[in-house]
Amino acid sequence: MLDADGYDRLAAEYGTPLYVYDGEVLAGALDRLHRALPDGMEVFYSLKANPNLGVCALLAAHGARAEVSSLVELMTAVRAGVAPDDIVFLGPGKSPAELTACVATGIWAVVVESFQELDELDRVAAAANTRQRVLLRVNPSTSAGRSGLTMGGKPRQFGIDEKALLEAGPLGDRHPHLELAGIHAYLGTRILDAGTVVANTALVLDMAERIAKATGIGLEAVDVGGGLGVAYFDGEADPDLDALREGMAGAVAPFRARHPGTRLLFETGRFLAALAGTYVVRVRYVKDSMGKRFAVTDGGTHHHMAAVGLGSYVKRNFPVRLLSRPGAPADGPWQLTGPLCTPHDLIAKDVPLPDPAPGDLVGIERSGAYGPTASPGLFLSHGFPAEVLVHEGTAHLVRVRDEPADLLDRQRLPLPFEKERPWSRQRPSTRSPSS
Numbered sequence: 295m296l297d298a299d300g301y302d303r304l305a306a307e308y309g310t311p312l313y314v315y316d317g318e319v320l321a322g323a324l325d326r327l328h329r330a331l332p333d334g335m336e337v338f339y340s341l342k343a344n345p346n347l348g349v350c351a352l353l354a355a356h357g358a359r360a361e362v363s364s365l366v367e368l369m370t371a372v373r374a375g376v377a378p379d380d381i382v383f384l385g386p387g388k389s390p391a392e393l394t395a396c397v398a399t400g401i402w403a404v405v406v407e408s409f410q411e412l413d414e415l416d417r418v419a420a421a422a423n424t425r426q427r428v429l430l431r432v433n434p435s436t437s438a439g440r441s442g443l444t445m446g447g448k449p450r451q452f453g454i455d456e457k458a459l460l461e462a463g464p465l466g467d468r469h470p471h472l473e474l475a476g477i478h479a480y481l482g483t484r485i486l487d488a489g490t491v492v493a494n495t496a497l498v499l500d501m502a503e504r505i506a507k508a509t510g511i512g513l514e515a516v517d518v519g520g521g522l523g524v525a526y527f528d529g530e531a532d533p534d535l536d537a538l539r540e541g542m543a544g545a546v547a548p549f550r551a552r553h554p555g556t557r558l559l560f561e562t563g564r565f566l567a568a569l570a571g572t573y574v575v576r577v578r579y580v581k582d583s584m585g586k587r588f589a590v591t592d593g594g595t596h597h598h599m600a601a602v603g604l605g606s607y608v609k610r611n612f613p614v615r616l617l618s619r620p621g622a623p624a625d626g627p628w629q630l631t632g633p634l635c636t637p638h639d640l641i642a643k644d645v646p647l648p649d650p651a652p653g654d655l656v657g658i659e660r661s662g663a664y665g666p667t668a669s670p671g672l673f674l675s676h677g678f679p680a681e682v683l684v685h686e687g688t689a690h691l692v693r694v695r696d697e698p699a700d701l702l703d704r705q706r707l708p709l710p711f712e713k714e715r716p717w718s719r720q721r722p723s724t725r726s727p728s729s
Contacts, residue, residue: 311593343563348692419471480519492541571662594632622648
């Protein structure tokens with residue numbers, strides 16, 4: 295972990311706001327998860343959590359596969375060094391260009407989410423004179439339990455309803471250019487209870503066998519989803535990996551005995567990336583307002599909407615640390631805000647901090663997942679911050695900060711306004727004739 299001097303050096307070189315990713319923490323999270331899962335269960339990094347090319351490359355170098363959900367994520371995974379045989383592509387509304395890219399790249403599997411998409415992908419594969427491996431995403435009839443966001447067991451845009459698949463009959467001959475190789479299910483996200491992950495896994499494996507029997511598809515692979523979370527807020531605890539190890543071994547062993555050659559996939563994004571990231575902001579001003587103390591910083595909602603808590607019923611704080619004086623005692627509650635013209639730009643509410651001063655650095659921790667990728671970076675035309683990956687003691691700039699020219703150069707002025715700028719027009723005089 296960087297010390298105060300380390301953050302000062304990074305802020306001086308790259309400016310603030312700034313995302314800093316610790317490569318040792320990234321690799322450590324992947325290693326701990328590998329050891330908590332049954333032998334042979336493969337970890338697929340969900341790029342949606344943090345699609346930074348440097349982050350993806352580091353995880354790939356330590357054995358992570360890739361789960362992608364857009365054309366650029368697919369390109370990122372390949373450029374980061376993930377082999378096509380270790381990539382799956384999912385999402386409920388894939389474009390023709392994305393399906394074509396999947397087939398052309400030769401990824402291991404496209405996760406198909408509707409019967410119509412099966413038809414479309416079959417046409418794409420036929421045009422390329424090839425066969426494409428497919429996993430069928432299933433929306434289960436039930437869900438196993440507690441998660442921050444339930445993704446199955448209800449009417450959803452994701453996947454094909456379990457009941458519809460069980461009633462569909464044999465599927466193998468309907469799409470001659472597709473190899474229906476298994477199923478995928480994702481039941482929830484930000485799951486902190488190891489028992490829920492285990493129960494979800496058992497549910498998916500049981501469902502896979504039933505659907506394979508009813509439809510005649512293969513069981514070359516089963517993607518059990520994942521959804522493993524990290525603790526952000528008071529009263530939460532990180533998942534118990536010892537309990538996960540014991541529970542997953544018991545859930546997987548009977549299936550393994552019946553299907554020893556089936557590839558088992560476990561998806562995770564947040565668990566791998568979150569702990570490694572710190573969002574670093576600099577205090578610009580401090581003030582009192584009606585009995586509340588405010589520290590106004592140079593970063594906020596536009597870069598880290600998750601920490602700001604938009605969409606949450608109750609504002610809860612991510613872990614926050616005064617980086618400039620980490621050992622100083624806290625001195626009462628502070629409102630930590632950003633620079634935006636909206637009252638929603640509140641990074642932390644009533645957070646105990648040592649009294650911050652203009653120029654101090656503040657770190658919002660556990661911010662490596664769903665930071666810039668899930669934030670309105672163009673709000674008020676601020677643009678996105680720089681991102682730095684610290685790997686083996688060396689800082690690497692892995693995303694360049696947006697500059698004003700970057701934001702304006704992508705816009706086009708309509709032709710009628712190219713000829714004359716508003717400020718160049720002759721303004722009527724405001725002076726009276728007699729003056």
